[in-house]
Amino acid sequence: MGGPGSSPCASCKLLRRRCAKDCIFAPYFPPDDPHKFAIVHKVFGASNVSKMLQELPVHQRADAVNSLVFEANARVRDPVYGCVGAISYLQNQVSQLQMQLAVAQAEILCIQMQHEPTLQSHHQVLELDQDHKALLLNNNNNINNCGNNNNNNNLGYAMSAGQFNSNFASPSSIMQMQMQMQMQDPLKQESLWT
Amino acid sequence: MNPTKRCAACKYLRRRCPKDCIFSPYFPPTDPDKFACVHRIYGAGNVSKMLQQIPVQARAEAVESLCFEAKCRVEDPVYGCVGIISLLQTQIQKTQSQIAQTQAEITIAQTQSSQFM
Numbered sequence: 001m002g003g004p005g006s007s008p009c010a011s012c013k014l015l016r017r018r019c020a021k022d023c024i025f026a027p028y029f030p031p032d033d034p035h036k037f038a039i040v041h042k043v044f045g046a047s048n049v050s051k052m053l054q055e056l057p058v059h060q061r062a063d064a065v066n067s068l069v070f071e072a073n074a075r076v077r078d079p080v081y082g083c084v085g086a087i088s089y090l091q092n093q094v095s096q097l098q099m100q101l102a103v104a105q106a107e108i109l110c111i112q113m114q115h116e117p118t119l120q121s122h123h124q125v126l127e128l129d130q131d132h133k134a135l136l137l138n139n140n141n142n143i144n145n146c147g148n149n150n151n152n153n154n155l156g157y158a159m160s161a162g163q164f165n166s167n168f169a170s171p172s173s174i175m176q177m178q179m180q181m182q183m184q185d186p187l188k189q190e191s192l193w194t
Numbered sequence: 195m196n197p198t199k200r201c202a203a204c205k206y207l208r209r210r211c212p213k214d215c216i217f218s219p220y221f222p223p224t225d226p227d228k229f230a231c232v233h234r235i236y237g238a239g240n241v242s243k244m245l246q247q248i249p250v251q252a253r254a255e256a257v258e259s260l261c262f263e264a265k266c267r268v269e270d271p272v273y274g275c276v277g278i279i280s281l282l283q284t285q286i287q288k289t290q291s292q293i294a295q296t297q298a299e300i301t302i303a304q305t306q307s308s309q310f311m
Contacts, residue, residue, distance in 0.1 A: 043244075045237045052235075052271060060272045067276040071263060079244060080252045083275045084259040090282035097289040104296040111303040 010037040015046060024053050028065040036069055043072040202229040207238060216245050220257040228261055235264040 008019035009026035014037055019026060025046075029037040040049055049068060053061050075082040203217035204210065206229050211218060217238075221229040232241055241260065248256050266275035273280070 043240065044235065045240050048235065048237050048240075052267075056271055064272045067273045070276050071267075071274060075244075075263075079248055080256045081259050082263060083279065084262055087275060087278055087282065090279065090286065094282060094285055094289065097286060097293065101289055101293050101296065104293055104300060108296055108300050108303060111300065111307065115303070115307065 007031045010034045011041070011046060014038060014041060024050055028053075028062060039072045039076060040065075040068050043075050044068060199223075202226045203233075203238065206230060206233060216242055220245075220254060231264045231268055232257075232260055235267050236260065 006019075008017075008031065009023055010029040010031050010033060011025035012019035012023060013031060013034065025037065037046075044052075049065075052068070053064065056064055071083050074086065078085050081088075200211035200223060201215055201218035202221040202223050202225060204215060205223060206226065217229070236244075244260070245253050245256065263275050266278065270277050
């Protein structure tokens with residue numbers, strides 16, 4: 001915390017001002033990590049960050065700061081796409097994995113049907129619908145194309161991959177879609193910040 | 195300069211819109227909310243600086259991504275678009291686990307099938 005006799009926080013050091021006791025930045029920008037504030041200030045600006053923090057309850061400010069730092073780092077690494085490059089990359093990964101899952105589920109369905117001879121008779125022939133047939137036919141191609149796009153917390157690759165679709169759905173619609181598929185799992189992970 | 199032909203940014207900032215205004219190609223006057231949102235999160239000066247550091251052919255994409263992130267931040271002031279990234283990563287882990295489970299079931303079913311043959 002800032003105040004008489006104590007070291008100014010990283011923000012006040014950078015802004016070259018007195019660090020007040022109630023400095024809004026001090027809890028989140030300690031003096032031993034000047035880069036953290038520098039990057040946030042570069043992308044968002046100190047006054048914008050201050051306004052954003054003031055509009056939040058105190059218990060949410062640490063997470064807000066961490067997410068701002070994350071976004072600022074992403075924007076500095078990739079000035080054109082920022083975090084959006086990572087989102088695009090991850091969405092592609094989700095699509096590919098869902099396709100893989102559909103293929104695997106179609107395959108198990110096929111195997112299960114082969115083991116149920118009572119379902120087949122001279123008069124009833126069970127056929128896969130067109131979607132499942134197509135998926136089975138394309139099975140090997142799709143799985144092979146997934147490649148080594150492993151999910152990890154290092155989004156450096158994601159930034160440079162930058163598969164960008166300029167026709168974005170709105171953020172709220174993307175979040176709603178993801179939340180429905182999420183099935184009410186915890187939305188936020190501490191590990192994202194590490 | 196005809197004041198009615200100002201871009202959304204210059205209208206918002208209440209200033210003259212020069213011929214070489216850095217904002218005008220990307221913030222048409224027909225969509226004032228776009229600039230308002232970006233200005234609220236990043237500030238006009240920071241957006242201008244960022245655009246100046248990017249080649250002209252990439253600026254449209256940069257503006258779109260900035261607008262998207264700003265919208266995310268307005269809708270979720272704590273996590274912004276990082277919340278979406280977190281959701282996607284969780285979804286990826288879940289789907290990978292489902293794939294592994296299904297593939298294990300396939301292996302078991304195939305083994306059982308070959309035993310009966």
